Amino acid sequence: MLPLLSWASLALLLVSPAPTSAFYIPFFSVHSYPPSTPIPLLVNKVYSDTSQLQYAYYDLPFVCPRPKSKPLGSSGLFSGQSIPLNLGEVLRGDRIVASDIELRMKEDNECALLCERDIGEEEILRAQELIRKGYVVEWIVDNLPGATSFVTVDKTKKYYAAGFKLGTVEQKAQGEQGGEGDEGKFYLNNHFTIVIRYRNAPGKKGERGEKVVVGFEVYPKSIGRGERRDERGCPVNLSGKSGNGEKFELFKVRRGENRWATVPYTYSVYFREDNSIEWSKRWDLYFVNQEEGAKVHWMAIVNSLIICAVLTGVVLMILARTVRADIKGYRDESLMEKGAGKQKGGLKEKAGLGLLDQVDEAGGIVRDAVDLDDEDDEALEDVAGWKLLHGDVFRTPGNGHLLAPLIGSGMQLLFMAVGLVLLSALGILNPSFRGGFVSFGVGLFVFAGVLSGYFSARIYKTFGGRDWTKNTAVTATLFPGLLFAIIFVLNLFVWAQASSTALPFGTLIAIVFLWLCVQVPLVYAGAWYGFSKVGSWESPTKTSSIPRQIPQQAWYLRGLPATLLGGLIPFAVIFIELLFVFQSVWQDKSGYYYVFGFMAVVSTILILAIAEVTVLAIYIQLCSENYHWWWSSFMVGGGSAVWVFAYCTWYYFAKLHITGFLSSMLFFSYSFMACCVYGLLTGTVGFLTAFAFVRRIYGAIKAD
Template identity: 60%
Template sequence: MYAASGPLRPWNWTLWFLLFVSSTWAFYIPGYSVTRYNDDQPIPLLVNKIFSDNTQLQYAYFDLPFVCPPSGRSHAGSPFGSGESISLNLGEVLRGDRIMTSDFELAMGKDVECQSLCTAEVSRKDVKWARQLIKENYVIEWIVDNLPGATSFVTVDRSRKYYASGFKLGYLDISPVTGRPRSFINNHFTIVIRWRSAPEGGKVIVGFEVYPKSISAEDRKEDGCPKAVHKDQDPLGLFIAPNTSRLKEKYQGLSYIPEEDDEDDDGAMLKIPYTYSVYFREDTKVEWANRWDLYFTNQEEGSMTHWLAIINSLTISTVLGVTVFVIWSRTVQGDIKGRGDGAMDDRKPKGQPRRKRSGEKKGDGLLENDVENDADMSSDDEGFEDNSGWKLLHGDVFRIPAYSGLLAPLIGSGMQLLFMATGLLVLSCLGILNPSFRGGFVSVGMGLFVFAGLFSGYFSGRLYKTFGGSAWRKNTVITALLFPGLSFCLVLILNLFVWAQASSTAIPFGTLIGLLALWLLIQVPLVYIGSWFGYVRANPWEHPLKTNSIPRQIPLQPWYLRSPTGPLLTGLLPFAVLFIELLFVFKNLWQDKSGYYYVFGFLSVVSAVLMVTVIEVTIIATYSQLCSENYHWWWQSFLTGSSSAFWIFAYCIWYYTFKLHITGFVSGLLFFSYSFLACAVYGLLTGTVGFLAAYAFVRRVYSAIKVD
């Protein structure tokens, strides 16, 4: 029996480690079908949005008043006119994508020296907004053949080229005359399409590069194109000369008259001519299946850091594992074997008087059966006056915890999130979820979360039945509404702020209704079905020992068990396991929004070690609590498992203060709100893992005790 439940042999550990490490070389499926083009075949160019690393607000490209509006004409026989919205999945909508057709005309293999797009007329107010967007380093995202338009870079040694998604809306420069910053908008785009021949025939696109340029509106041809497109040109500044007479009239009598007044709309307009060039270049070095690798080059350079993260996490987990092994093999099993199977026999020693319990007075008038139960329990204690610690709690360790009606829904929600997170990591490591599947991570995650309502209801209902609850339908409603309801309310409130900014980050009203229907019409019934199976059809988990009718008095506890300091300190170890990998996750989420995080193999290994570490920390903390004769381990194990979420949120605050350059109240509100929501998800997940580990540990320890 011991061999079956004992520690794994060294080569088994090695096998499991190699299986985990093998997943670090995660491949990806760069699409579900290859699109091949023939010569002169039209290639649609789609416009999406603008975004910045300095703010959380995004804007749809065609919502900008200073770009060419869609003409509505169809090009190259396409049934869709420009400005038509492309159908998006749920993940694309939630991440702020607004993909539409455009008026750019591209044909495979056909170079275009210069083509005029339009001449936009911009008011003073719109010029001011454009300057603000350029100051905040906004970049534009276009799409060709599912590839985002990229800015091309070369390493210092010029040995490798890599891409950064998007290209700049404009740039700032210092005026040599006034010494003040000036804003220039990019109004000419050189589009480079890289292709290679396909074995089946035709050509496939393996690269999409955009080189923006600012060219003055002066010295142009009749068709609107510059006379010398690729030569040095004077840039187009975002500036409208002030109307001095109106300013003097408006600020009459004041000693200071501003040079310009953006709020003074006198009808003056700035004309911005937009043009583009197209060039097709063959590239035989890049395979179609590997065309996304250029977007990941700088992530590959950090592979050594990922390995350091794995070694760090394995070191911490191994040290804790040795501690758990010592607790189990020497302390727990040693005590049980030393006492024998009848170590906890309920036999009253002869010749010993009954010990008066705390708070009991002579002639209290206790009922006869209570006196008998009290005498039985006292005989247990008297028979083991030489013992101390966890063995004395055999009659109270499975006592129903306080607020059990809340603990069961939390554990159910944690199981739901655990299933969703596991599914996402597995699908990502298999390459099914990849950057080419735009919005797939969020869409599939939402689907897994809704489907996992079955697991949420089942575990919540069965644990609720184990606690002796009777109102299982009430427990079902709490489980189905608690976490999704709080999350939906938070997102709805945040959406009000984003709507006020006219940002594409705001979730459309129709999508909110769809999410609400997905929650109430699909997830809630699934939770009910799972809860019915867990409460009505399944038996409650049986405990190996019976609980005394009168609770045992808990002695004075150490300082780390009397305050929240203890669980918070235990959370430092799981946080240390995850810390290095968090650097990459945060960098891709908050700083390099144009980048794509794809090293899910490394993240999966670190996540697996993290779960093992949470289990080990919770077992050690639970055993320490039981040795202090404290049987209130239920909530404590959940808080111990989830406590690292506190340190992650503290790290979010530090990251926002010292690493990010986010400006604006709404952007800061979005950062902290979504960080809090992510930490709550993480806390529920790890808290559930910690609770289940402690529950299994306590059941296994006390199942070896025999009480007659």
């Protein structure tokens, strides 16, 4: 009962805090600004929900060019300077550069000219393409992404959607005539209203009048060529209450036309004090919209718990049956050899009392209210089923030299996944730590190479392997090499599109260095210790020299049907949570997935469900006198990955609006890699659970 309460307390601890609370790790300290102090505005990239390609903002040919270098106050930055990025930021496509937009604490600026950019045919067509695909811009102030504010449906809460639109498309009115390929009018946003929300800094800094930034909003606007402008180049009327209200239209051009336009870019800055937002809670506005799905998350958890409870009951019945058959005694040798016919009596009682035996007042042993004939039937059924395989159940599987490295890589991924979910659920990894999730994931994966080598070597030795160095080389290169090869090939396609999603050559070299110079030695260290110092897992029964013939198996016990049926229940546990993850990753990139407390609970239930489904499937297989359970346990455990990939395919066609061959290829490639990672992880859980189960039940019987 105590362990159950402990798990319940842990689940309550992870879920009970509001999922929007973020814990700020020490090196993200509060940055305060005295009045009139410059505040750097950083520009990052543009991205879209309909495309997997991102682009660095200053690489766009129709925006203001990268500014010349000049100091930005006391920040130590220079305009046009590239900001150093961690590995996670580079992998997610960030390209952060300091802009020349001037922000000074508490100083409003009604209008300032940023630049005037001449654009021609190619630039106009490029702008129209990105606007058509709904690209949004990401700017950053004090580690906060620029956002557009909205209110919830009931108008009780305000929330942010990160980014702002590059432009808009005005569709043709119904019945309006247009030429072939005429999609309507394209308007480029060329004026940016920046709103900085601030409050007093905590402690002594606040007493000195210093302020902290608690909100960063950007409201773009399109202002046409016909609007009157003053000597600074700013529109005379920004409010739109007078003037013609003309927008800056990107006129339609065809390739080969020599047409040019000048785009004036301007911006306004307003500082507004807002004491309703605490600095430590300033990210909450980006998560408020997720709170509406809290009830759905709870329903998903209840659904998962019901499924897991049913499985637990079935597995406990199986375990109770095998343990009971073990402690009540065994048939004599003749019954074991014949495997048929009832022989009442003749039970060889164990010395001492069994767990299910009862003692009467006279000291005699009373069987536990079970008729002896029923006991004989059960014992005979057991002897005719899984117990007959005691001489074959630990026979080395085919292609064991491949299974051992896969299990090793699965343990590596399991350690990484558990670490990421726990750190995120505790709030250490949060959106304020830009790129932290990916960076920590890579670090955990690399240093978990010790576990990979250890488990792979022990399983390899259990299979009778002797050349542990060869097995270690396969373990260290098989799965990481496959992932790197896929990423490298995809990178070639993305490079051709000049997208910031492409990994720079230096980053590829760094990844190869981490792989070959850090991970591989760690894998060898773990393998040496596991193979030479610890050794193999000893089998509780001896393996016979002649393999036993396997009878005809039912259709649901064969490879593909067993994998699909075994994976269906774990998929039912997680598919609701997957909907939220997919929505954040693929459908609404302006939001953030930050309900890792729910994910931690669902992941725990998922692991239990996989373990129980695998035990149930392997028990049924052994009762069918099929001792080829090694690969079966791995495939059944990872079977839900097939359903997850099918779910990705359905989501692509039913929910997403991704356009273009390359974006579609990236979607399915990323989905395939994610499902491989998930399948390897869950397959390892299934294998290790089945291994422990088989060792337990065969270690409990006496076989002559």
